[in-house]
Amino acid sequence: MLVNTVQIPVPMIAYLIVSLIMMFAGVYGFLTRKNLIMILISIELILNAVDINFAVFNRYLFPAQNEGLFFAFFTIAIAACETAVAIAIIINVYRRFGNAEVDNINTMQE
Amino acid sequence: MAEQIIFYILAIVIVVFSILAVSSKLVIRSATYLLFVLIATAGLYLLLNFHYLFAVQIAVYAGGIMVLFIMAIFLTHKPGATMNQRMSWKVKSSAALAVSGLLISGYIIIKNVVKVAGYLKGDELSMQDLGHSMMGTQKYQYLLPFEVISVLLLACIVGAILIARKETGNDPKENVKDK
Numbered sequence: 707m708l709v710n711t712v713q714i715p716v717p718m719i720a721y722l723i724v725s726l727i728m729m730f731a732g733v734y735g736f737l738t739r740k741n742l743i744m745i746l747i748s749i750e751l752i753l754n755a756v757d758i759n760f761a762v763f764n765r766y767l768f769p770a771q772n773e774g775l776f777f778a779f780f781t782i783a784i785a786a787c788e789t790a791v792a793i794a795i796i797i798n799v800y801r802r803f804g805n806a807e808v809d810n811i812n813t814m815q816e
Numbered sequence: 817m818a819e820q821i822i823f824y825i826l827a828i829v830i831v832v833f834s835i836l837a838v839s840s841k842l843v844i845r846s847a848t849y850l851l852f853v854l855i856a857t858a859g860l861y862l863l864l865n866f867h868y869l870f871a872v873q874i875a876v877y878a879g880g881i882m883v884l885f886i887m888a889i890f891l892t893h894k895p896g897a898t899m900n901q902r903m904s905w906k907v908k909s910s911a912a913l914a915v916s917g918l919l920i921s922g923y924i925i926i927k928n929v930v931k932v933a934g935y936l937k938g939d940e941l942s943m944q945d946l947g948h949s950m951m952g953t954q955k956y957q958y959l960l961p962f963e964v965i966s967v968l969l970l971a972c973i974v975g976a977i978l979i980a981r982k983e984t985g986n987d988p989k990e991n992v993k994d995k
Contacts, residue, residue, distance in 0.1 A: 715819040719929045721860065724827045726925065728834045728853065730918040735838025737910035741899050743843055743889055747850050750881065751834055754857055757873075765864045772941065772949055776958050778869055782876050783965045787972040789881050793888040794980035800892040801982075 721762040729755035742796045742806045746789065753785045823863055829856040841898045847885045854878045868946060 732751030739745055757778045764774025800806045830853055837849035858873040949957045 716823045716863070719925060720823065720827065722925050722929060723922065724830055724860075726918060726921055727831050730914045730921075731834040731838050733917065734910055734914035737913065738907050739838070739899070741843060743885065743892065744838075744846060744899065747846055747885070748838055750850060750877075751837065751853065754854065754877070758857060758860060761861055761864055761866055761869060765866070771956060772945075773956065775866060775869060775941070776949070776961075778866075779872060780958075780961055780965060782872055783969070786876050786881055787968055789884055790976045791972050791979070793884050794976035796888055797891055797980050806892045 718762060718766040721758060725755040725758040725762070728758070740807045740809055742792075742799065742808060745808070746792050746796070750785065750789070753781060757781055819863065822859070826856045826859045826863070829853075830860075843893055843899055844886070844889050844895075847882065847889060850885070851878060851882050854882070866941070868941065868943075 729752050732748045732755065735748035735751065736745055739748065760774040760778040760781065762774075764772065764778075768774070796806050799811060803810050833849045833852040833856070837846045837853060840846045840849060854873065854877045858870050858878065861867075861870040861873055950962055951957070951959055953959050
């Protein structure tokens with residue numbers, strides 16, 4: 707079923723560099739933004755970079771097994787859960803404080 | 817050769833749009849750039865012959881999560897309003913932190929990753945194998961995490977409804993949303 711190719715079309719390091727840049731763009735956005743939705747978008751970037759790494763390590767280093775594939779599936783599912791709950795919290799924060807910025811949220815309960 | 821050209825196009829799209837997504841002034845524009853990044857990532861999965869992962873990425877990320885984001889943006893932002901930035905020293909220090917982390921990790925990767933890794937170009941993973949490993953209980957089979965994920969999804973649906981539900985109590989401080 708598996709056929710070994712002689713020449714590698716794209717080296718593994720190229721994928722890793724792409725996901726590295728994506729991850730640190732996410733870190734930068736996470737640290738600089740005040741808006742809660744922007745922070746969530748940055749977290750999505752970081753999680754997506756991790757997913758790329760799972761898939762790439764699976765395909766290049768352990769191509770006979772499927773662990774990286776399944777880890778990427780479960781990461782995507784957990785990211786979906788996390789986004790749903792976080793957006794519910796953001797909408798609730800907006801309803802209570804009038805905007806969705808982190809600096810305005812000082813109290814847990816008025 | 818075609819594979820390389822497609823990879824470099826996708827890589828440029830990912831890099832440019834992920835940097836634009838965290839530096840744009842308008843939040844809806846950031847969400848759109850994030851959508852481009854997610855679709856290009858799905859293209860990378862297709863290039864790695866993970867067809868099912870490609871479908872999951874398009875359906876869950878580019879479909880579901882982006883709809884959630886755009887709905888949340890329209891519920892919490894006035895259209896066209898630009899976002900406040902942090903103070904410039906905070907932006908500069910975070911940029912320095914991100915760039916230094918990028919350089920350190922990039923150095924470690926370039927130093928340590930063996931360039932000729934065993935890339936076995938397999939066929940498309942057959943649906944039968946996929947189903948067996950998702951529904952089996954033996955080694956390298958994932959029935960238990962699959963079921964746990966389903967319970968987690970249920971819990972998160974219930975929790976999201978509970979959090980975002982409009983409370984019908986007679987608390988006068990509740991309605992501060994008109995600003």
